[in-house]
Amino acid sequence: MTTIAPSGFRTHEVFNQAPPRVDVNEYTSNIPLVEGVAHYDADWAQPELTEVGALVGTESFQHDAELANTITPEFHSHDKWGNRIDEVEFHPAYHRIIGAAVEHGAHTSAWADPKPGANVARAASFMMFAQIEPGHSCPISMTHSVVPALAEFSPELSELWLPRLYSRGYDGRLAAPGEKPGVLFGMAMTEKQGGSDVRANTTRAVQNSDGTWSLTGHKWFCSAPMSDGFLILAQTGPGAEPAERLSGASLSCFLVPRVLEDGTRNVFRIQRLKDKLGNKSNASSEIELDGTIGHLVGEPGRGVRTIIEMVSRTRLDCVYGSTAGMRQSVAEALWHTRNRAAFGATLIDQPAMTAVAADLALESEAATATALRLARAHDEDADDTEKAFRRLATAVAKYWICKRGPHHAYEALECLGGNGYTEAFPVARRYREQPVMAVWEGSGNVIALDVLRAMTREPESVAAFDAELTKARGASALFDAHQDRMRASLAELATLDPAQAQFRARAVAASMALGLQGSLLLRTAPTAVAEAFLAARLGEDRDLEYGSLPAGTDFAAILDRH
Template sequence: MPRLLNTAYEPELVPGKRSALFGMAMTEKQGGSDVRAGTTAARPIGGDEYELTGHKWFCSAPMSDAFLVLARAPGGLSCFLLPRLLPDGSHNEIRIRRLKDKVGNRADASSEVEYEGARAHLVGEEGRGVRTIIEMVTRTRLDSVLGSTAGMRQATAEAAWHVRHRAAFGARLIDQPLMTQVIADLQLETEAATATSLRLARAYDEDATAEEVAFRRLATAVAKYWICKRGPGHAYEAMECLGGNGYTEAFPLGMRYREQPVMAIWEGSGNVIALDVLRALSRDPQSFEAFDAELARSAGADRRLDTHVRRTRELIGELSRDDARDARARELVTALALAVQGSLLVRAAPPSVADAFIGSRLGGDGHLYGVLPLGTDAASIAARA
């Protein structure tokens, strides 16, 4: 743990390092998101040590010093800590077959690996590997939310800077009404994501109450689904603000556009997360009670938001009695996400921001950026970008 928590960066693979980086390997080619279908075998060799034999289709960050790995022990699917170096300094039996040729996120390698009697240590209990590793996965989902939010902020800032310094048709772009609307809308999405991700992060603090822990169980999945899924479209709209320049590698938004989808896909893509929300609602009623208590803090602040929250509660009731509820999971997660974003903004954001967000996000069935309700103070919102 001291090496894991050390903030020094030591990229060399040598014994006696002060710090260590961890990667993970869960998915296999025959299972994908269904990690319980894994066939990698773990043979006990004494104490908490096992020998792992098998493959992993995705091993994240293969340059790490150790990995959390799922493998099938005699007692069932279990979680293991797999170091790259053994205590005597020799290399563990890990074979990197190839690096993934990814759309983006190229600076953070992913690989396919084979284990040939690789030595590993049991983490948690045999047969409870998914439950053990999900603690790490949940916090990585929080990281994905924060990463998508940071990407939105970068995209908005780049677009806003460009339109403030570029003139066309006799005026700066930012002063053109259509562009003002687009920048304001990009900023609305960024502010909603920021408020949500920081509220979620608060629930992970050391002093989190039982209610906060319950809140984060549901809120993490909801935020991961919605904010990460909004990232790619947001990046594209910002890229378009730069015109042809935005589509070249001389400017940074092409990389941002390629980078955003990774947060939505990894640690549970959209359908996986949506089904996780359904499971949380059915198996852990305290999580929705805590989530609903968060929404209740904004009751009466905006009639449109109150109506949306009421309909969302009704939708949860409908789906609890609907045999086809899985098919409507995305509808429900979207409603929950917009409810919590609206609730946070009416409490913390300037009235112009909260009003425009609720009017545009809760007033219809989807939209393209730059379509805001009549009367929106787009100039003041754009100035916040």
């Protein structure tokens, strides 16, 4: 009996699917980013940023991002002969990504070549790399953030370590820091019994005869354990009694090398890698220190003061990271909806989808405007008013933008339908990634309380913040009314006792964030963008969900920028 094979499988023809989103320049296609870079005095960086945008948009870079997140870091406690090695092995794709970020100065370029717009250019580069692969940006951020702590508090360590930090060379091996083309940094502050309350730390440091210190204790979260150096908090002083710990009076900050200058491996015992919701390409760990060599940074007992600038800078990078995630979410959602049809029309042309996509784009643009404004305030030419502004605005932005990230990613995921819910598309990974920026370096309550602390201890920051918003005064009745309400809330807050003020902290921080974003868009974005944002976030008909934009919104003007 003869069977006739079918001539073809017509059901296997693929149609009405978006083509691969590759070879899109992630810089030139992001109009709000391009305009913001020029507006904030970093136009000189356009050539290199265009180069970075082309690089991260390539198919090979995107594939490396996928590999780094699916073939995740693996911890090796011992070698095959039984020697303790405490190494974390990464897929080569991770090393290619982080090496490219270092090569383009996404870590310390703003410190190595300080000038007007330097932090803006660095922020743009950092955000593009983090848009495609966010996990590697953790050690990139900490390497950037360690610089001011060393520069301000430890001239001797700065002389040795800053040239290494400024280098654009990368080598992922554990080796003597002086033998490597460049170094990366991590940090280990929190412990299992304390978390954000670092005063409860039990890690102890004892001074050695040669001036170094020996640290003994544990850390609950050590970010990027294969880094070349770490800033670590430990108790010092006579006994570091519980009363001293409660006040933080005995906490000191130390630079702990992963490998000592002579090539000897420092005692740095990795207990396990954290099994995290997202951030899979980056290794986070629990570690034990046992006579581990460290170098004092700053004065004994002033560890929190020493490390606070590093914390502030990493909080700013959390804003950048969430903003990068919003850009990725918008880019992927728009690519899909512009290339797929349903019910007789392309998805983006369906009014309900148009409204959702435009609202997501508004959120992304507002975050971008805020991130770049903050970046400019951190440049070396910042005056006292700028410094006061950034002190409060960084905390406000960290609170709001990082909290908006997860729901924004979810809504973008929904734009892709079933495709978005699969790991084959990057939006699912982004949805799992966004919460880490809200948790890292202070979750919501910690940051909201930091807003209160800044207002109480540095009242000049409130005046500077209000002055920034006032630059848009008179451009919108909605904005003016919001600023008036915000001012009233701040005045009321100043009359409350600390416990009552805490109840209001989140609401006030959110109000300030929306005021800042509204002011920035009124001054720097097209009128259609600013008016739609204000109506959607501050108008009487505002909604809790994306996609409720008022009649008359110029959707094309909003979406054409993305």
